Amino acid sequence: MIVRCALLLVVLWQLVGCAVNPATGRTDFVMMSERQEIELGQRYSQEILKQYPRYPDEKLQTYVQQVGERVARYGHRSQLQYRFTVIDSPDINAFALPGGHIYIHRGLMAYLGSEAELAAVLGHEVGHVTARHSVRQQSQSTAWNILGQAVAVGTGVGVAGDLTNVLGGAFVSGYGRDMELEADGLGAQYLARSGYDPQAMIEVVKVLKAQEDFARDQAQAKGQEVPPSGYHGLFDTHPDNDTRLRQVVAAASPLASGQGEVGRDVYLRQIEGMPFGDSAAAGVRRGQRFYHGGLDFTLAFPPGWELINRADAVIVHAPDQQAFVVMSLEPLAQQATAQEYLARRAGRQQLVQQDSFRQAGLEVATGVVPGSAAKRVAVIMREKQAFLFVAAVKGHGSLESQDAQFLEVIRSFRPLQAQERELTEPRRLRLVQLKPGQGLEALSGQMSVEGDPLTRLRLLNGLYPGGQPRPKAWLKMVR
Numbered sequence: 001m002i003v004r005c006a007l008l009l010v011v012l013w014q015l016v017g018c019a020v021n022p023a024t025g026r027t028d029f030v031m032m033s034e035r036q037e038i039e040l041g042q043r044y045s046q047e048i049l050k051q052y053p054r055y056p057d058e059k060l061q062t063y064v065q066q067v068g069e070r071v072a073r074y075g076h077r078s079q080l081q082y083r084f085t086v087i088d089s090p091d092i093n094a095f096a097l098p099g100g101h102i103y104i105h106r107g108l109m110a111y112l113g114s115e116a117e118l119a120a121v122l123g124h125e126v127g128h129v130t131a132r133h134s135v136r137q138q139s140q141s142t143a144w145n146i147l148g149q150a151v152a153v154g155t156g157v158g159v160a161g162d163l164t165n166v167l168g169g170a171f172v173s174g175y176g177r178d179m180e181l182e183a184d185g186l187g188a189q190y191l192a193r194s195g196y197d198p199q200a201m202i203e204v205v206k207v208l209k210a211q212e213d214f215a216r217d218q219a220q221a222k223g224q225e226v227p228p229s230g231y232h233g234l235f236d237t238h239p240d241n242d243t244r245l246r247q248v249v250a251a252a253s254p255l256a257s258g259q260g261e262v263g264r265d266v267y268l269r270q271i272e273g274m275p276f277g278d279s280a281a282a283g284v285r286r287g288q289r290f291y292h293g294g295l296d297f298t299l300a301f302p303p304g305w306e307l308i309n310r311a312d313a314v315i316v317h318a319p320d321q322q323a324f325v326v327m328s329l330e331p332l333a334q335q336a337t338a339q340e341y342l343a344r345r346a347g348r349q350q351l352v353q354q355d356s357f358r359q360a361g362l363e364v365a366t367g368v369v370p371g372s373a374a375k376r377v378a379v380i381m382r383e384k385q386a387f388l389f390v391a392a393v394k395g396h397g398s399l400e401s402q403d404a405q406f407l408e409v410i411r412s413f414r415p416l417q418a419q420e421r422e423l424t425e426p427r428r429l430r431l432v433q434l435k436p437g438q439g440l441e442a443l444s445g446q447m448s449v450e451g452d453p454l455t456r457l458r459l460l461n462g463l464y465p466g467g468q469p470r471p472k473a474w475l476k477m478v479r
Contacts, residue, residue, distance in 0.1 A: 034099075037132070038080070041099030045083075048103065051311055053281065055088040055106050063270050067115060068102060068122040074193035075186070076130040084122060090277045092211055096125040098132075110276055110429060110476070111207050113462050115263030116200035119191055124201075127186030131179070184245055188252035197260030198252040203462075205245065210464040214455070217465075224319060268431055268474060275426035276449075276478045282309055286423050287450070290314065291416065293424030295329065297387070300412035302405050316409060323402040325391040325409045332384045338365035341386055342379045351377070360414035366407075374399040376406045380413055387413065430477045434469055449478050 055061065068084035080100040090107035097103075102125045104118075112118055188198040216226045253260075278284040283292035285307055291298045301307055301316040308315040317324040336344070339356050342365045351367035358364065359380065366378035366389075376391040376399060391406035393399055416424070427448050434443065440457060447453035458464040460476045469475060 038099035041097040041101045044097045045101045048097070048101075052087040052089055052103070052105075053311060055086040056281070057086075057274070060270060060274070061086055064104065064118070064122075067119050068126070070194045071119050071123045071187075071190045071196070072100075072126050074190045075126050080129070082126070082129075088279055088281065090275075090279075092208070094121050094125055096128045098129070100129055102126065102129070106274055107277075109271055110274065111211070111460060111462075112267070113203065113207070113264060114200065115267040116191070116196040116261060117204050117207070118267060119194065119196045120187060120198075120200040120204045123187030123190045123194075124183050125187075126190060127183035128179070130186060131182055181244055181248065185248035185252070188249045192252045192254075192260065195261050197262050198249050199260070200262070201249050202246070207462060210459060210462070214459050214464055218451075222319070265474070268476070271429055271476075272431050274429050276429050277427055278309060279426050280424055282311070283314070284424055284426055285309070285450075289412075289423075291420060291424045293416070293421065295385075296415050297413060298416055298420060299327070299409060299414075301325075301409055305405075318402070318405075322394045322397055323392075323405065324394075325389060325406055327387060327389050327413075330386045330388055332381075332386055338363045338379050338381045341365070341381065342367060342377060345379070345388065346377070359411060362414075364410075366410065368399065368403075376403055376410075378410045380410075382415075427478050430479045431474050432477045434471065434473050434475060436471065440469065443475070443477075447478050 064086050065084045068082060072078060072080075072082045077100075082100040082102060084102050084104070086109065087103050087105045089105045090110075091105045092108045092111065094102070094104040094108055102122060104121060104125075108121065109118065112121070184201060188201050191200060192198045219226045280293055283290055283295075285291075288303060288305070289298055289300045290307055290309070299314075302318075304319045305316050306319070308317070313326050313328045315324055315326050332341075339354070343351065346367075346369065349369050352370055354365070354367040356363070356365045363381045364378065366376065369375045369377060373392060376389075378389040380387040380389075389406075389410050391402075391409070393402050432443065432446070440463070441454060444454040444457045447457055449456045455464070456478070457475070458467060460478070461469065463469060
């Protein structure tokens with residue numbers, strides 16, 4: 001047994017690789033060649049496009065690609081073929097895949113205020129790629145898993161393998177503060193060398209800090225828990241007055257040749273007209289209703305409930321997130337009644353409390369899957385499409401406690417009416433120049449947003465919670 005364990009550890013040692021990090025000059029533990037890294041990124045990129053649609057504005061896509069290439073040209077791995085993509089999502093996020101695939105959500109772009117800030121976000125992500133952070137994480141995780149298997153086989157105790165995997169997962173979970181700060185420093189260098197103002201790093205941190213403050217204030221006003229940061233870790237691991245962050249930005253500043261470029265006007269012109277919040281392709285929320293022009297339907301959700309609009313499903317949930325309804329769309333491969341379809345989907349699971357009826361001219365079937373975690377299920381048939389609903393209560397809550405709300409959501413589904421077509425169009429960003437003597441309070445009356453328009457106007461323009469704009473400043477509006 002000792003010999004077998006020793007042999008497995010020898011195999012582990014042979015799998016271990018060390019390489020000089022091109023960005024830091026340090027020797028890193030890696031188990032992947034650059035070619036394998038690129039191939040891995042290509043595979044992941046195909047999965048990303050299945051989950052996150054590409055924003056259908058090629059002019060903006062070209063602009064972001066040009067800004068990203070300008071920054072990446074001065075990176076430590078300029079030989080990589082970088083691909084910068086805008087994702088058609090209102091989320092505040094950006095991320096990088098191995099090998100140079102970098103993504104930014106249009107939701108984040110709406111809150112940035114200059115080309116330099118865009119370059120700062122992209123530069124940070126380039127920093128993750130050049131320092132091979134994802135490769136180092138995967139290599140460490142793989143090594144822990146292999147070591148866990150070696151210990152499990154060598155000792156005959158399977159728990160040892162499980163324990164080692166847990167330790168390895170904890171060790172590599174998230175990029176961590178050091179890697180994020182390292183990406184900040186590298187991004188600031190690339191920013192300065194490419195002619196942008198490296199202080200834009202600090203400005204992006206302020207944008208993200210304002211988002212966190214806004215989310216906290218909104219949650220507290222509703223008596224809810226403060227939601228976690230939507231960002232994957234970029235910048236939000238440190239506040240804008242973080243000494244170490246300011247040090248890495250200051251260290252990069254001498255690399256800039258002359259006054260660093262900011263590019264506020266050109267950036268604002270590029271994003272003018274961009275959807276704010278939901279897009280027409282994904283469907284639009286208006287108050288407590290959801291409208292989808294392409295799929296020709298609308299549905300409502302109860303007061304206080306919230307809606308999550310994903311590429312593969314629409315999810316509505318109660319304020320405490322313990323009750324939820326998931327609606328997905330499935331093509332009909334063969335003709336079937338609503339009851340037949342629901343029975344086929346239920347498979348061996350028994351359906352009780354079954355009912356069928358017509359709703360807005362559409363055939364509907366519903367029932368309950370009993371058990372300790374009972375579910376309300378329903379299907380609405382329309383031509384060659386099946387709109388499938390699954391509703392449940394988390395934990396030990398009973399289905400009966402929320403079933404009336406579930407049925408309310410299901411029964412609200414119907415085709416669009418002619419006068420509702422305009423509600424399927426998204427709100428868009430518009431530029432407005434502040435007139436002499438005009439205050440934000442008066443200007444906010446022109447905003448078309450959910451909630452407090454003045455608060456959203458401040459947040460959109462880097463003035464949250466109580467900042468004031470410069471005279472005659474161009475401001476982003478939502479209309």
